Amino acid sequence: VPRQSKPLSSAHVFTFHRQPEPETLEISRAAEVFQTTLQILKNRARQRHERDITAPDKSYTVFALQYFWTCFTILCVRQNPLWGAANTPLVRWLPAEYEDGEREPKGWNQGRLHNGFQLPSPHEVSKKILRTSSMGKEDVYSHMLVEWGQYIDHDISFTPQSSGSAAFQTGVDCLTTCENVHPCFPIQVKQKHNRRGKSCLPFFRSVAACFLSFGSDIEKSLQRQQMNAITSFMDASVVYGHTPKMESSLRDPSGLNGKLVVNCKFKDHKGRPYLPFVNKHSVLHTLWMREHNRIAEVFKHMNGHWNSETIYQETRKIIGAVHQIITMRDHVPKIIGSKSFEDYIGPYRGYDPTTDPSVSNVFATAAFRFGHATIPQIVRRMNESFQEHEHFPSLRLHHTLFSPWRIVKEGGIEPTLRGVIGTAAKAFSANMLLSDEVTERLVVLNTPQHMDLASLNLQRGRDHAIPGYNEWREFCGLKRIKTLDDFQEVVKDCKVAKKILEIYKHPDNIDVWLGGLVEKFLPGARVGPLFACLIGKQMKALCDGDRFWWEADGVFTQQQRAELSRVSLSRLICDNSDIKQIPLDSFIFRKYPSGFVSCDQIPSINLEAWRDENSPGELKKLSQQIY
Template sequence: MMTASPSQKASEKKRINNFLLPLVRQVSNNILNTTDAGVFSDSQYSLLLTFFGQFNDHDVTFTAASPSIRSFSNGLNCVESCEKSDPCIPIPIPPSDPRLPSNKDSCIHAFRSAPVCGTGYSAYNFGGEPNKREQINARTAFLDLSQVYGSEDQLALFLRDLKSDGGLLRVNTKYKDNGRELLPFDPLNANMCATRRRITSNSNAKEVPCFLAGDSRVAENLILTSLHTMFLREHNRLARQLKKLNPHWDGETLYQEARKIMGAYTQVFMFRDYLPHILGADMVRTQLGCYPGYDPNVDPSIANVFATAAFRFGHLTVQPLLPRLDANNKEHSQFPSVPLFKAFFAPWRIVFEGGIDPLIRGVINRPAKLNVQNHMMVDALRERLFQFVRKLALDLGSLNMQRGRDHGLPGYNAWRGFCGLSQPKNQAELVQVLNNTELASKLLQFYGTPDNIDIWLGGVAEPFVPGGRVDPLFACLITKQFQRLRQGDRLWHENPGVFTPRQRAALSNANLPRIICDNTGITSVPSDPFNIVSNNNPIILCKDIQSLNLAAWKE
C-alpha cells in the first residue's frame, strides 16, 4: 500500500480556525452515504428537472483540468500515485473504508483544476512571484446553448454541416434513431466510450465512439446525451422551417437565425420553467422578477462558488436507475431501465438499444430523487462513478469537496455571511439552521466548527426554501448568478433590438413539451414535464400543444 509523502502529511496537519479539516472521503462515508433501498423519490418533481439542470450547467460552466496529470516536481503520474505533488491532489481513503479491501492504493486519484496563466505558481513562468490561484471557465458564461454549438470558433465550425447550404448541424452518417438524426461521432481515436464489452462481458459486442457536441461531457450519461440529441434535432428542424419560409436565405443566415432562436429557448425555459422549481416561485418573483434591461456594468462571468458548489446541488437528486419506458409509459420490455453506473459513457446503448425515446419518456414520467438529510447521494455516484472507464471508480461527493478546497473556496459561514444569513457558531445554533440535531452533531464531530464545513456540503445539508429544492444559502448564490447572467448579456432575448416585438411575443410561448414532441416519437407528454404527472399536471397529446409561430421571421 502506498503511503503519503512527508509534505502531504504536513499539509494535512495545517489547522484552520484551530481545527484540522477532515478527510473528504471520511465525510462522504459518514454524511452522504445512502443505499439504493434508502432513496426517497420526489413527490413533486420529475427526473427531467435533474438532468435539465446538468444540461444547462454545461452551457455556462466547465472547469478546465490541469493540462498535465504528472507531478511537475518529480514526474509522478497522478492516476497511479497517492503522493500529493502539484497537480496531483489524491483523496486519501481512511481506515475501515469499504474501498480498502479491493483497493491496493490508499487514495482515489485526482488532480487540480488548471490555473489561469500567471496565477498561483504559474506566475513563475512570467517572471513574477506566486499569487492567488484562479481557475478557468472553458465555457461562455452566457445562456446561449454553447454546450450544443461550442464555445470556440474551430469547434463550432466543425459541428456544422457545411456540405449543404441549409444552415444545419452535422449529424451521424452511420446510424439513425428510428429514422431520426443522431449526434456525429467524435473523430478522435479515444476509448472513453468503448464500454459495451466491459459492461456486458461480451467480447464480441460492437463498440461505437463517443458522440461529439459543443461540450466534451456529452457522453457522460445517457440522459445528457439524449437531451443533446433532442436539441441538435430542434436546431435542424428550425433551419429547415426557416428555409421554407425564406428560400432566399443562405446557409449562414439559416444557421445563425436558428441558433439565435435556440439561445432564446434556453433563456425562456430556465427563467420561466426551471428556476421556479429550484428556487421556489416566491424567490423568483421577488429576487429575479421581470427583466430589468441590459446593464453593461454588470459582469455576467460565472462565480467560482456557483460552478464549484452551489449549482452542484443536483448531484443529490439523481436516482440510482435511469428509467426506460415504452409507448404506454411502462417499463420497456426489450430495453429495461439501466442502473446508473452502467449508463456512464455508454452511447452504444442509444445506438443499439432503442434510441432516446425510452429515456426521454423515463425522465418525464418518473420522479427525481429527493435530497433527504440522512439519504443524500446514491452509490452509483459515491462508489461507482465512471467505474468502467477508470482504474478506480470516483466518489462525486469527495470530488466536490476536494475541488472546493483546491479552488480555495471559503467555508460555510463565510458564504452565509455573504448572503446576509445567520452564521451558527455552536451546535445549538447549527441545529437551528439545519433543523436536525443528529446531522449538526455529526458535522461538528468532523469539522469542529461550522466555519470549516465545506461550502458544498453545508449547502446540500440545509432544508429547502419553500417550494424549492435548494437551501437558503444556495438559493442566494444561484439567484445572484442568474441575475448577472441575464442583466449582463447584451444579446439577452428580451433586450430591445435583439428580436423584433413579434418575435419576442412568439418566443414567450415556446415550450419544452413541443420540443420533445417535434424531435422524438413521443406522442403525449405531461403539461409541465418538470412536474410528475398528477390531476394538476395531466398528460396531453402532442397534437394539442402550441408550436412556435415562425411567421415573425418571414422576411
C-alpha cells in the same frame, strides 16, 4: 454516438472525456509555468535570506511579474478583460483561502490547523454524512428537472482538470502517489482502498487560469485562479460549440442549408437523425440538433433569398433564446423557489453593461452541484404507456455512463425520454443525500478505479480555496452558525447537524457544498437559503450582463418575443421525437395518463414572425409540416 456495441469498462472510456480545447490547454500551461516559477523564486529567496517567507516577497513578485508579463502577454492577457469569455478565470465573489496565500489548497499541509482543528478528510465526510443506500421520497417534479440542471450547467461552465498524469516539476504519477505534489491532491482514506493497498483516491487539481489584470493588489493578482473553459453566457454553446473550430465541425459540411451535421449511418425508425459518431452527448443534445435542423428547413423555404449563413445564425439565435427561456422561466423558480426568484432575480429590466456575467467559482464548484444529491440509482426506460419497457429494461446508473451507443441500439431516444419525464425525481434530505451509485461506483475517466463523487466535490472546493460555509452565509446576509442549536435550526435534523459538527469540530470549517446541501429546503424550492442566494445571484448576472439576452432591446422584434414566450420543453420533445402524449410542463411529475395531454394541445412557435419582408411567396404553417 460512438462506434460501440457493448458497454465500456471504466478503463476504456477515456476517449469520451470532455477534453479542453488546444487554446485552453495552451493558456493553462502558461498559467501553470507562471505559478511554478513564482514558487521557485520564492524558495530561492527564502534560501538566500535564510528566513521563512510566509507572505509573497515584493522583490521577487515584481521581478516575476515583469518577466512573465513579457513572455505570456499573448497567451494570458487580453487588451481588455472579456467578461464571460471562454478561457478566463471563474469570478471570485469572496477572496480565495489558500493555506500559503497563493496556491496551496485547504488541507494541503498535513497537521495544519484551521480554527484550532485539522480539516476532516473528504472521504470521511462522505462516508459518515453523505453516503446513502436509500432512494429517498418521490418528488413532485420529474427527473427531467435533474437532467436539465446538468445540461444547462454544461452550457455555462467547464473547469478542466490537469490533463497529464505526472506532476509538472517532479514527474510523480498522480494516479499512484498519495502525496500532495502539484497538480496531485489525493484524497486520503483511512482504510486501504484497493488491492494494491493504496490509502488514497487519486485527484487532479483544476488547471490554473491566467490573471486578466493586476488591479491594486498584486498579491491577490498572483493567486492561483481556476478557469472556465467555455463561455459563461447561456448561449447554447453546448449545442454549437464554444470555439470556431468546434463550431465548424458541428455544422453540415455541405454548407448549403444552414443545418447541423447528423449521423450519416444511423437514423431512427421514422427517419429522424442521430448525432454524429464520437459525439459525447445523447438525448437532450439529439433533440436540439433536430430542432435546429427543423427550424433551418422552415427558414430555407420561407425566406428563399437567405444564404446558408443567415439561416444558420438566425436559427441559432432562436435556439439560444429557447435555452434561456426554459431555464429562467421554467427551471430556476422550481429550484430556488418563487420567493427567492423574486428577491434575487425579479423581472427583466434590460441589459446592464456594469454587470459581469462570468460564472463565479462558488457557483460552479459548490452551489450548482446541489443536483448531485438528486442523481438516481436507476435510469428508467419506458414504453408508450410509460411503464417499464418490454425490450429495453431500466439500468443501474453505472451501466449507462459513457454508453450513448444505447440510444441507437436500444430503441432510440424515446425510451429514455419517457423515463426522465415519467419518473419522479429523488427528493433528497439531510439524512439521505448521495446515492451509493455515485459514492462507490462512479466511473471517472483516466482513473482505473471507482471513485466517490461526494469526496471529489469536497476536495474540489478545497482545491479552489473556496471559503467555508459560514463565510458564504454572511455573504448572503444570513446568520452565521455558531452553536449546535444554530445549526439544528437551519438543518432541521438534529442527528445530522450534531454529526457534522462532531467531524468538523468548528462551524467555520464546514465545507460550503456540504453546508448548503443539508439546509432545509425553502418553501417551493429544492435548495435551502444559501444555495438559493448563490444560484439566484448567478442567474441574475447571467441575464443582466448579457447584451444578447432574448429580452434585450433590439435582439428580437416584439412579435418574435411574443412567439418565443410560447416555447416549452414539452413542445420541443413533441416536435423532435415519437412521443405523442406529455405533460404541459415536462418538469412536473405526472403519473400516466393523469396530467398528460396530446401534443396537439401544446402551443408552438409561429415562425411566420421571422418571415423577411423581401421573401416571396406564402408558406403558412410550414413548421408544423416538417417531420
